[in-house]
Amino acid sequence: MSQLTAERAGEIVAAMRDRTVVVFGDVMLDEFVWGDVTRISPEAPVPVVDIRRESVHLGGAANVLANLRSLGARAAVVGVVGNDRAGERVRAELREAGALDADENIIVDVSRPTTLKTRIIAHSQTVVRADRERRAPLDGPTEERVVAALRKLLRGADALVVSDYDKGAVTSGALDEVLPLAEVAGVPVLVDPKIRNFNSYRPATLVTPNHHEALRLTNSEDDTDEGMARAARAIRERLGCRYVLITRGERGMMLLEADGEPVYVPTAAREVYDVTGAGDTVIATLAASLAAGATLVEAAMLANHAAGIVVGKVGTATADAEELLASIKSDADRRA
Numbered sequence: 312m313s314q315l316t317a318e319r320a321g322e323i324v325a326a327m328r329d330r331t332v333v334v335f336g337d338v339m340l341d342e343f344v345w346g347d348v349t350r351i352s353p354e355a356p357v358p359v360v361d362i363r364r365e366s367v368h369l370g371g372a373a374n375v376l377a378n379l380r381s382l383g384a385r386a387a388v389v390g391v392v393g394n395d396r397a398g399e400r401v402r403a404e405l406r407e408a409g410a411l412d413a414d415e416n417i418i419v420d421v422s423r424p425t426t427l428k429t430r431i432i433a434h435s436q437t438v439v440r441a442d443r444e445r446r447a448p449l450d451g452p453t454e455e456r457v458v459a460a461l462r463k464l465l466r467g468a469d470a471l472v473v474s475d476y477d478k479g480a481v482t483s484g485a486l487d488e489v490l491p492l493a494e495v496a497g498v499p500v501l502v503d504p505k506i507r508n509f510n511s512y513r514p515a516t517l518v519t520p521n522h523h524e525a526l527r528l529t530n531s532e533d534d535t536d537e538g539m540a541r542a543a544r545a546i547r548e549r550l551g552c553r554y555v556l557i558t559r560g561e562r563g564m565m566l567l568e569a570d571g572e573p574v575y576v577p578t579a580a581r582e583v584y585d586v587t588g589a590g591d592t593v594i595a596t597l598a599a600s601l602a603a604g605a606t607l608v609e610a611a612m613l614a615n616h617a618a619g620i621v622v623g624k625v626g627t628a629t630a631d632a633e634e635l636l637a638s639i640k641s642d643a644d645r646r647a
Contacts, residue, residue: 315612320639323613324382324632326603329387332412332595333464334483335457335489336372336474336503338390338417339426339444340397340404343367348433360433364432369404370428371591372474374629375503378595378617380408381629384602387411389460391418391453397425397443416460420453426478448482458488465489468498469602471596473512477505486511488547499601502552503594510549517607518546519594525557536565536575543567554607558593558618566611574608576615592621592630616642 346360364392371375372390379386384508388410392398398419405413426444430437449457457480465471471493472533477479492501499516506527512518522534533541543555547567555567563578596617600610616638620630 313426314607314643315639317636317640317643319609320613320636323600323605323609324636325601327599327632328383328385328593330377330469330599330602331387332470332472332598333461333468334372334375334388334390335461335473335485336375336381336388336390337426337476337478338373338388338392338401338405338480339370339428339476339478340419341368341370341374341610342427342429344431346431346433346500348438353635357511358433358438360431360438363417367400367404368628369401369408371426371476371478372472372480373401373405374516374591375472375474375595376405376410377408378629379599380410381631382596382599382617382635383538383632384599385411387416387464388413388456389416391420391423391449391457393424394419394421395425397427401425403551404616411464412416416464418453418460420449423447423479426476439496444478446479448479449485454482454485454504458485459487462490462492465492465496465498468496470598471498471500471520472598473500473502473504473515474591474594475503475505475508477507481505481508483508483511485561490514499598501594501598501601503590507632513550513552515550515552517556517597518550519590519597520546520557521590522557522559522562525573534559536573539565540573543573549590555571556591556597556611564593564611564615566607568607574611576611578615578619589618592617592628596630596635613639 346362348358376388416561423445429441502518529542564576566574593614617630621628
């Protein structure tokens with residue numbers, strides 16, 4: 312596998328500024344409650360967390376958008392929120408992040424709550440996570456509004472990301488409408504998949520299951536390099552997609568293109584504090600890179616470095632263009 316030079320990485324990142332990526336998926340809000348543990352509750356054998364501060368971040372498909380904006384790309388996200396305070400916060404955070412037409416593309420469904428994940432963290436470790444959500448698929452009228460928004464955005468898109476968190480916003484009906492439109496328009500489609508909708512991710516350019524999902528999808532327990540390669544080929548045959556990229560945690564990534572041999576990209580992470588949102592960073596960087604004219608191997612290498620940056624941060628995080636280029640340069644200097 313050829314190495315990505317700092318100069319080439321700079322060219323790709325610079326080109327991202329002139330590209331537009333559309334994200335379709337489950338938008339959510341990540342809430343973090345930070346504190347310290349100094350004692351165990353007398354009521355039950357659980358830690359008592361003394362709260363010090365709270366913070367919120369865009370999550371799910373909205374975090375994909377946040378990552379795209381951090382890299383400098385133009386981006387829009389289409390998703391669904393409830394008529395509640397969390398939904399208002401999602402829209403406000405998206406506007407602040409620079410999402411295109413956030414109020415128009417984020418659809419309010421009064422029948423469901425905004426997906427809200429609350430994590431209580433003490434000493435940089437998650438103590439517990441509480442989720443508020445409704446995972447039922449969208450009703451017909453709401454699905455139609457989602458499809459209409461995506462139809463409009465695809466006219467000016469350079470890539471489409473499907474960020475499926477299995478919260479109900481990504482439906483088979485919407486995929487059946489939108490993905491063929493993207494193919495006709497020549498817009499590459501990148502899918503961060505979930506098993507429920509798996510057979511509906513067609514036509515797609517690239518799917519990015521993690522190694523656990525790849526094994527489940529292929530009824531396998533073989534997570535060796537050879538086992539992952541077989542899983543990737545089976546997934547590609549099942550979906551008819553051009554590329555499969557399997558993320559493997561500390562073992563990096565495995566990329567399969569058409570009928571070629573798999574390419575293994577070693578992890579770029581130095582220290583791992585929190586993997587929250589790392590998959591969002593990977594697919595955002597892949598999409599922005601491909602839209603900017605990178606080869607898939609180049610895009611995978613950039614995505615690997617971006618993921619290595621965010622797992623070194625606690626909580627939902629993004630990697631910006633400067634951090635990404637610095638990581639590439641540091642890697643090149645080590646090899647020199």
